[in-house]
Amino acid sequence: MAKQKTVFFCQECGYESPKWMGKCPGCNQWNTMVEEKVSKVQSGGKTVKKKANKATPINCIESEKEPRVLTKMNELNRVLGGGVVPGSLVLVGGDPGIGKSTLLLQTSDQLASLGKKVLYISGEESIKQTKMRAERLGILSDNLYVLAETDIHEIEERMRDVSPDFLVIDSIQTVYNTDVASAPGSVAQVRECTGQLMRIAKSEGVATFIVGHVTKDGAIAGPRLLEHMVDAVLYFEGERHHTFRILRAVKNRFGSTNEMGVFEMKESGLVEVANPSEVFLQERTNGAAGSTVVAAMEGTRPVLVEIQALISPTSFGNPRRMATGLDHHRISLLMAVLEKRVGLLLQNQDAYINVAGGIRLDEPATDLAVAISIASSFRDQLTQPADVFIGEVGLTGEVRRVSRIEQRVFEASKLGFKKAYIPEKSLDGWTFPKGMEVIGVSSVKEAMDYALGGATHETKTAIYQSDT
Template sequence: MPKVKTQYVCQSCGHVEVKWMGRCPGCGEWNTLVEETVSPRGAFSPSKARVVPRPILSIPAQSENRLSTGISECDFVLGGGVVPGSLVLIGGDPGIGKSTLLLQVSHAMAQSGHRVLYVSGEESAAQIRLRAERLGTVHSELFVLAETDLDAALEAALELKPRFLIVDSIQTVFRPGLASAPGSVAQVRECTGLLLRVAKAENMATFIVGHVTKDGVIAGPRMLEHMVDAVLYFEGDRHHMYRVLRAVKNRFGSTHELAVFEMRDDGLREIANPSELFLSEHRDMAPGSAVVCAMEGRRPLLLEVQALVAATSFGTPRRMTTGADVQRMNMLLAVLERRLGMQLGSCDAYVNIAGGVRVEEPAADLGIALALVASHRDRPLRPGVYIGEVGLTAEVRAVTRLSERIREARKLGFQRCIVPASQSAPEAVPDMEIVQVRSVQDAIDQAF
């Protein structure tokens, strides 16, 4: 009997070692190396029907025939709809609503006349029917298969020939030919590769659900995100009603697009105007509150920045953020103290982006800085929108798509914008006062 060969594979990054180690040399994580059996692979043999390279000019140009998901916000994030034959990965925390979103998408696709196969490795068919009854997503063209054997699921899909295939989730399905357990690096990589080949060969649009780790990334090897055509993250706090669908990769459209949904008892409801939602509880005369405009892909979002500066009760001041980068806030505090002479070294500082949205764009720097100043002075800012990046010398730097941000502010009823003076003058917007500033001190003079 031939000896079985084994190897140790890291469950975080896919690094392979011949012996067990406590810490992975590839990613530095502890206790992630798991023993797996090495499956013998046959030698490469060229196919009889050889593929001949063709000049690119001889390949006919074809336009993308996108298919609507039936949910306009999902179509917006995907770049206009689903491309047939594409493989889309949706990740998110457990219980955030990924299965609910895909069940609603399945129902909308079925209503459009497309056959849908929903393969679930986490729920039974009866459980899916109960959830579909609650959401009102029962349709004759929606087929359900509770199966974890991916080979059996794909055999059923090839017989049914659906236009859309949904696999929930990639960590629960497995291929019997591999000795690894479901959810391991080898299984996730092999199952995704097989789904990719079937999707391209059958021109079948495929959605797969991926769990995320405690760090907020898709569980499994990083190459999983490179194998698929689009990666969507479904984010939000389970204790709040709002969810954000964000595109971080899209081969058929722009990345960093964003859609907002509201979680209700009967499912997810799309929010057509997120800016109005996030500013619904904004108070103009509250000290420490400022309105900024951040670009999420092609969509400008007006958000409320709340800051609180108070004398510390401990030896070391606390600096905490929710929805903003804490290192960016520390830099802004250092600029305010060193360049403007504000005594903030002995103060606690807290910054919150209202609505549960995370902002990483530097264009929100000016609003965060002014909110910190307003809280420190205990004085409210003048009503308006504050746009600009702050440099280490306290200058206000240019941002992209300034005219779109100003138009979004006017649409929400604002009549004043403070913008950088370092870039060309934006186009005039009716009933909008545009104030250009060169430094944070100039913005403070205009804001109070």
């Protein structure tokens, strides 16, 4: 009979301890140790000698001949770095009901329509329930196989019968290994099942997608080791009460982690949004103080989003600083620059900053737009609806250059914007789009004088307009 012992695992990082501890030594989190029973599998007295692999010179190794497989979703291909890599292991996480299963079921149908065999393992639904969802999405493919199973050994046996090119596990928290005496979804089960799926993906060349649930903090449930084992980690974000969804890559061994895919949830499933800038700006209100537009870069794609600011006198001793979609520490820094370098008295004002559309901006090119929106709301002066602001603001109030300024300005011109405020050092070396007035500013005070103070353009020589 297999000998059982009790071990305490950390639910955050997977740290193993023979006794309970209040604070995990691995991740320094409190109250994360959970008791689990672990069985020691007997080998039956047989000694199996594993065949050793030999080291091979790198110039003698054959390159991967199979190219990436492109799905019909360009947004998904962009986030994955150019398509699905054969033999890769991709983890997709997101809140419950956000559309993870819908995304992977549609992707499975698209891959099956290309002549690839896809095995969809459902651990949370029966095959009839999966069929109902597939009919609603219009999915009817002969190369898409569905199986309701949670035993990892049975899944491996069915894989040998089907020999799929792609495998989808929905979800990894429901899969269990009978050799591990703990409940499905525990740290030990998630680690062992993911490790076995990784070995299958690498040895058989089967591209595998696994769905992972998230905790209340937004992180993928299970040990942090899970994210280290897989090749790519994708987060599916959005509000369940809104139709738009954002797919991001936080880890990708085969591509960039700065890409973003935008989808819209409809009755017939997820539909990709080809022009996210138009979607984020379609509900913008003209003639409102505190509203500006910035051209931000999400990977290789410029995206125009609206930044809203509300500045009001505080009723408390310490003013509030709240930001949605931006780093609130960066907001405090910009407000300090505006108070010290421009002369705005903001120390007794509450500040609420929001990025419309639910997108999160991390790059410093949004500084100028945030500063102008704060000043616009504080002075109650309107910004022009056809203006776009691009630039990084330093501690001395200067506007510093940013990368890919040409792509940002051209994207703004395509959407009908007529005037762009950019760093003065970024004016040279490229041709401005037709009908777009490009204004170079050297400081945030200078940008405020033009955008809010009504300064005439003829007084500065750093203003250019294309004649072509």
